[in-house]
Amino acid sequence: MKITVFGGCGFIGSHLVDALLLQGHDIRVFDRSLELFRTPLVDVEYVIGDFGNRGLVSSAIKGSDIVFHLISTTVPKTSNDDPVFDVSSNIIETLYLLEACVKENVxxxxxxxxxxxxxxxxxxxxxxxNDQTDPICSYGISKLAIEKYLFLFNKLYGLNYTIVRPSNPYGPRQNPKNIQGAVSVFLGNALEQLPIIIWGDGSVSRDFLYIDDLVDGIVKATFAKSDYRVFNIGSGAGTSLNALVAMIREITRVDIDVSYKASRAFDVPELVLDTSRAQRELGWSHKTAMADGLRATWNALLENRQDQVN
Ligand SMILES: NC(=O)c1ccc[n+]([C@@H]2O[C@H](COP(=O)([O-])OP(=O)(O)OC[C@H]3O[C@@H](n4cnc5c(N)ncnc54)[C@H](O)[C@@H]3O)[C@@H](O)[C@H]2O)c1
Known part of the structure; x- marks a missing residue:
């Protein structure tokens, strides 16, 4: 199939592109920049531009059977700093994308x-x-609004869609210099022998999910036949940030310092997703043990540092 992946040069997008190429699909990637950790792939057509460039967005989906939308111009923290930018750059530009998808018969x-x-x-x-949705950051409100517009475009124009709600993915090629993604940021700090900052007392738990398991879920959700359109993909288990630090100390053998700061209003106290729908409907299951995923992510960081030295 002909597939366009918006945000295909990012962390999740780059792994998704690998999986889709392995299945033999014809891939075009739309992103504002090339991948950080790899040179461009020979089998991929890249369209480099901003999501706000509506003409370029429309031309990038021409002839596509499937469009993956992985662009987000914000993360939870930055979205609350400037909700107007969050809404205009994510919701409004996505509406233009959806209109183009209808026009191009995606x-x-x-x-x-x-x-x-x-x-x-x-x-x-x-x-x-089916649980209640009451986001406490603009980013979450925008994600939910886009979900609702997909529902509306399906009702109005018959546009087919699937929504994946990932928990907290981690793995190789997640940028350790970003402001989100606790696993990669913590491992990156371990590599640089820098202290780790934890907002709150470290008891908040997250549902850490290895990237291969997420991509497997995204691909299965895309191609499986199911009456459902929304799928949680997570590990099904919560790990506190303090437990994560302990695992990282063990794997990296770096005795990292932790600096505890006041907790942030937009951090939910606990997150564990129920993935029984994905298991039942998609035949998907979470496979990667946390220790194995952490080790693979750490090894990728070490290799990347070695590449930079050579
Ligand atoms: N990483 C996570 O913890 C996580 C969790 C749940 C959902 N998501 C969602 O998954 C998607 C991918 O996340 P990721 O972790 O791979 O992020 P990422 O930042 O690694 O990738 C996003 C990509 O989008 C591109 N992009 C951003 N703004 C753009 C713009 N204006 N024009 C063109 N390209 C633009 C970036 O260049 C980047 O390559 C996002 O929508 C994110 O909200 C991420």
Whole structure:
């Protein structure tokens, strides 16, 4: 199939592109910059531009059977700093993308939403797809609004879609210099022998998910036949930040210092996703043990540092 991946040079997008290439699909990537950790792939057509360039976005989806939407111009923290930018650059530009998809007769749009933010502070864990959605950051509100517009475009124009709500993915090629992605940031600090900053007392738990398991879930959600359109993809287990630090100390053998700071209003206290729908409907399951995923991510960071030295 002919597939365009918006955000295909990012962390999740680059792994998704690998999986789609392995299945023999014809891949075009739209991103504002090339991949950070690899040279461009010979089998991929790259369209480099901003998501706000509507003409370029329209031309990038021409002839596509499937469009994956993985662009986000914000993360939870930055979205609350400037909600107007969050809404205009994510929701409005996505509406233009969806209109273009209708015009170009795209068969399916797959949107990567956020299991970590659309639910807000959960009334219970694990959180299922039907639980209440009360985001406590603009990023989560925008993700949810885009989900609702997909529903609307399906009703109005028959645009087919699937939504994946990942928990907290980690793995090789997640930028350790970003301001989110605890695993990669913590491992990156271990590599540089820098202290780790934890917002709060470290008891907040997250549902850390290895990238290969997420991509497997995204691909299965895209191609499986199911009446459902929204899928949680997570590990099904919560790990506190303090437990994560202990595992990282063990794997890296670096005795990292931790600096505890006041907790942030937009951090939910606990996150564990119920993935029984994905297991039942998609035949998907979480496979990677946390220690194995952490070791693979650490080894990738070490290799990348070696490449930079050579
Ligand atoms: N990483 C996570 O913890 C996580 C969790 C749940 C959902 N998501 C969602 O998954 C998607 C991919 O996340 P990721 O972790 O791979 O992020 P990422 O930042 O690594 O990748 C996003 C890509 O989008 C591109 N991009 C951003 N703004 C753009 C713009 N204006 N024009 C063109 N390209 C632009 C970036 O260059 C980047 O390559 C995002 O929508 C994110 O919200 C991420």
């Amino acid at each position: 068969n399916k749009v797959v949107f990567i939403s956020s299991g970590g933010t659309v639910y807000g502070a959960p009334a219970r864990v694990p959180i299922s797809e």
